[in-house]
Amino acid sequence: MTRILVVDDEPHIIALVARGLRSEGYEAMTTDDGQAALDIVEAGGIDLIVLDVGIPTLDGFEVLRSIRSSGNDVPVIMLTARSGTVDAIEGLDAGASDYVPKPFAVAELLARVRSRLRERTSSPTVLTRGPVTLDILNRRVSVAGREVDLSAREFSLAEQFLRHPGEVLTREVLLSRVWGMNFDPGSNVVDVYVRYLRAKLGAGHIATIRGEGYRWE
Numbered sequence: 001m002t003r004i005l006v007v008d009d010e011p012h013i014i015a016l017v018a019r020g021l022r023s024e025g026y027e028a029m030t031t032d033d034g035q036a037a038l039d040i041v042e043a044g045g046i047d048l049i050v051l052d053v054g055i056p057t058l059d060g061f062e063v064l065r066s067i068r069s070s071g072n073d074v075p076v077i078m079l080t081a082r083s084g085t086v087d088a089i090e091g092l093d094a095g096a097s098d099y100v101p102k103p104f105a106v107a108e109l110l111a112r113v114r115s116r117l118r119e120r121t122s123s124p125t126v127l128t129r130g131p132v133t134l135d136i137l138n139r140r141v142s143v144a145g146r147e148v149d150l151s152a153r154e155f156s157l158a159e160q161f162l163r164h165p166g167e168v169l170t171r172e173v174l175l176s177r178v179w180g181m182n183f184d185p186g187s188n189v190v191d192v193y194v195r196y197l198r199a200k201l202g203a204g205h206i207a208t209i210r211g212e213g214y215r216w217e
Contacts, residue, residue, distance in 0.1 A: 002117065003027045003045055007037040007063070008052040008079065013102075017050060020106040021113070034058030038066055041074065048117060050109070052079040053091070061094055068095040073125075073137050075116040077109070092179065093152050095139075127162040129216060132201050134162055141201075148200050153178065157193050161206060161216040170213035190214075 002025075006017050009032040018028040029046070031037050035057040040046065049067075053060040064076055078091035078099040091099055097116050100109050127134045131144040139155060141148050150158060156178045160169060171190045179189070194214055198206055207215045 001025070001027045002047045003029060004048045004050065004113065005037065005040055005046045006030045006050045007034070007055055007060070008032060008050075009055050010052075013052075013079075016106055017109065020110055024110055024114075026113075032056065034060070034063045037063050041067055041072065042070075046074055047120070048075045048077070048113060050077050050079065050113070051096075053081075061090060064091065064094045064096060068139070071138050073139075075120055077112055077116065079104070089179075092156075095152055127159065129162050129165050130205070132158075132162065132205065134159055143201055150197075150200065154193060154196055154200070157190075158197055158201065161197075161214070165216045168209050168212050168215045173213070 004021050004026050006014055006021070006028055007030075008014050008017070011032075014030045014032065018030055021028040029040060031040060032055065034055045037049070037051070037055075038058065041049065051060045051063060055063075058066070060078060064078070067074065067076065075097040076095070078096045080091065080099055080101050097119075098112050100112060125135070125137045127136065133142050134155070135141070136159065139152075141150050141155065141158060157174065160174060160177055174190050175187075178193075194206055205217055207217050209215055
């Protein structure tokens, strides 16, 4: 049975989410403490985590960073305050798979849980396109055997390109998949990060498709 850990210090949210998960056939484990969450994850067997930012002992960001620094790629859906755009960005930069703002509809959270679990079961853990290799599990990237340092956001963007080679990815799609929220369509954040990737992975790999977006060659 798929085991999902729910970490939140609000009892009514834990009860609501756990009930929804169990109704979908998942095993729901719960805790209201960051250190306890880490202990559960380190014991193994967790398939996905629903993680609140504001929890005791260790906050959600500290828990997430510890999980990722250990090499664990378990999907993590962060719960953030609706006004907490900064929280959402920090969580995604730290390696969160997705985020859901509070208050939220349980049906939407469950849909995101299903989506992240599908990605986990169907996605390869190592992607290689030409000389570029991404090790998703260990968060490492190499070019022609030479290891290259990427930020969390650069890594996520590179992953999108390597999962969809030859496919035109629009700026809107990349904003949604990598940044996880609706940025100003006039923002040049995608273009900036594409420049970063070209400098680190090789300028010839990412082609600009004028008026549309980018494509991994």
